[in-house]
Amino acid sequence: MARRSSIQGDFKLRGLLRRIGNEIESDLRPAMVEAADLVLATQQHLIPRDPNSSDHIEDSLEAFVSKSGLDAQIGIRGKKANRHFFYGIFLEYGTKQYTRGEHVVGAKPAHPWLRPSYDMNRDQIATLISRAIDSTLRKAAEGT
Numbered sequence: 001m002a003r004r005s006s007i008q009g010d011f012k013l014r015g016l017l018r019r020i021g022n023e024i025e026s027d028l029r030p031a032m033v034e035a036a037d038l039v040l041a042t043q044q045h046l047i048p049r050d051p052n053s054s055d056h057i058e059d060s061l062e063a064f065v066s067k068s069g070l071d072a073q074i075g076i077r078g079k080k081a082n083r084h085f086f087y088g089i090f091l092e093y094g095t096k097q098y099t100r101g102e103h104v105v106g107a108k109p110a111h112p113w114l115r116p117s118y119d120m121n122r123d124q125i126a127t128l129i130s131r132a133i134d135s136t137l138r139k140a141a142e143g144t
Helices: 011-046 079-084 088-093 114-142
Strands: 061-065 072-076 098-100 103-105
Touching: 011 061, 011 072, 011 114
Parallel strands: none
Antiparallel strands: 061 072, 098 103
16 A cells, blocks of 8 residues: 655745755766766777677767666667677677587687676766765755
8 A cells, every 4th residue: 555645834845855856967967977988988998899890899889878867878779789789798798619510619708898897987986976966965955
């Protein structure tokens, strides 16, 4: 069973809560964009390159941050890019040895680049986002 709650009385408190909701977007989104760009640059640096190919998977990597700044997607985005660079999953996790007809195709080792790109920037991301939240709360408390 859901519970309903309401605030009665202090109009200043209600105004402060509304301002916080409006100002979080303005400070949080730039911080999220900067954090997403950090991860994207690290992914582009870590991903294995095929010198024999004219198409490079690192060129298809993108960073997208929602309008609210509360959601970010970093990596291969879009159906066309996902179909073209489907082998990124095999680069990340590797493959096992298998037989195709009479030929044996050897195993390929894993070259992780997705998760390490986040792990390498985790502290910077936390700092960027916490500063954005602190400045937003400070602005809301001052009433500016």
